[in-house]
Amino acid sequence: MATVKEAVIAKEHELEEEYADINEKALLRKLDYTLLPAVTSLYLLSFLDRSNVANARIEGLVKDLKITGDQYLTCLTIYFIGYVLFEVPCNIILKRTSPRAWLPTLTLAWGIVATLLGVTQNFGGFLAARFFLGVTESGLFPGVVFYLSMWYKRNEQHYRVALFFSAASLAGAFGGILAWGIAHMKGVGGLNGWRWIFILEGILTVLVSAASYFFIANYPDTAEFLSDRERSFIHARLAANSDATRNEAFTWSNVSTAFKDYKVWLATNDCTPYSVAFVLTLTVAVLSERYRIRAPFIMASSSIAIIGYIILLSNPLSRPGVSYFGTILAAAGIYPATALVLAWPANNVSGQTKRATANAMQISIGNLGAVLGTQLYRTETAPKYLLGHSFALAYLIFNVAVVGTLGWILKRENEKRDREVSEGKVVLTDYRDDEWGGDEDKRWRFQT
Structure with missing residues (x-):
């Protein structure tokens, strides 16, 4: 039959x-x-x-x-x-x-x-x-x-x-x-x-x-x-x-x-990772604004996502419960990090035209990942999706390294500007540490 x-x-x-x-x-x-x-x-x-x-x-x-x-x-x-x-x-x-x-x-x-x-x-x-x-x-x-x-x-x-x-x-x-x-x-x-x-x-x-x-x-x-x-x-x-x-x-x-139908509710609960991500995104955003720092929170969020993808990759039997937990961590880490990364150029690029262009460049280049993602998560790699998960894990590790490097560079630049102010090389007329900064205006500090 x-x-x-x-x-x-x-x-x-x-x-x-x-x-x-x-x-x-x-x-x-x-x-x-x-x-x-x-x-x-x-x-x-x-x-x-x-x-x-x-x-x-x-x-x-x-x-x-x-x-x-x-x-x-x-x-x-x-x-x-x-x-x-x-x-x-x-x-x-x-x-x-x-x-x-x-x-x-x-x-x-x-x-x-x-x-x-x-x-x-x-x-x-x-x-x-x-x-x-x-x-x-x-x-x-x-x-x-x-x-x-x-x-x-x-x-x-x-x-x-x-x-x-x-x-x-x-x-x-x-x-x-x-x-x-x-x-x-x-x-x-x-x-x-x-x-x-x-x-x-x-x-x-x-x-x-x-x-x-x-x-x-x-x-x-x-x-x-x-x-x-x-x-x-x-x-x-x-x-x-x-x-x-x-x-x-x-x-x-x-x-x-x-x-x-209980199957509908199970499918609906697929939104749980995004619900967790939503709450964590708002929480991280509030904390980041309160402490006026970006890089540590981006790195911490990315690290949560890294743990999630490690769990997904180390689940050879593709047990649903384990994979679901890994997915929650992955989403809960990626979304807060992405939100902060998107806001970072708006904080640190000086000049309206330059800032508008930088934001558009960032989002446009970032969206190329969607093009690549459609090729990485192929049907024939289901249910483990080793290629896609491995690529995502490698990218997140690279992201932590890049963000850490950029945060260190911006911190050094802020220290340099502090010295220039203290030595009288730059006249301080309006200086707040919660605003964006850029080479065009050295009175402003970078958000790290």
């Missing part, structure tokens, strides 16, 4: 013969070129609208709204509360409506909220706007993941989701420079630069949302860009691989089955 896998393979061979006139690879490219740019552009705007708060802070947000450091962190946290609470409800709405109706409407909603962030006048207003930004953005990512599952076979979805998710890195790459340019509108209309960052980027989202009602396709059975023959083939290939072709009416009982 044939196994399920063998039956699926046999069915795929039957389809190849039945639809010999269809070039499957060409059809997949057609789907990719039509579907992915549309949803990816929305996610790029989503990530841009949620992350521009950091750029707004640099341009005077905290000062104008009289927000304290703890209140600012609360504004960051409240976004994720709204996000988490409404992800499931938003996907329920998507199931009851359609992608063309729901995804653009979500985009319009968060575009309006993002724009309103630019006209808030106090902490309470900004906090409320950040909460509703999380609410309105919450449905996009899970919605698109579900949407793609209705178009692609299961083994084809991961790559498409990865391409879609990569929009976040694009937003990170140019978001800082874009915000820096917009901030030069300071004074226009009597508004500070940070307000224009929210207003203009929010208006851009609103405009794109209006267009997206036309370029977001629904599901294969009604897609206008496909021929009848192509729709039939997509339906057949999905029917042999998933439940995407089932005409499933919405019922609340189907919703409850997800909550009752």
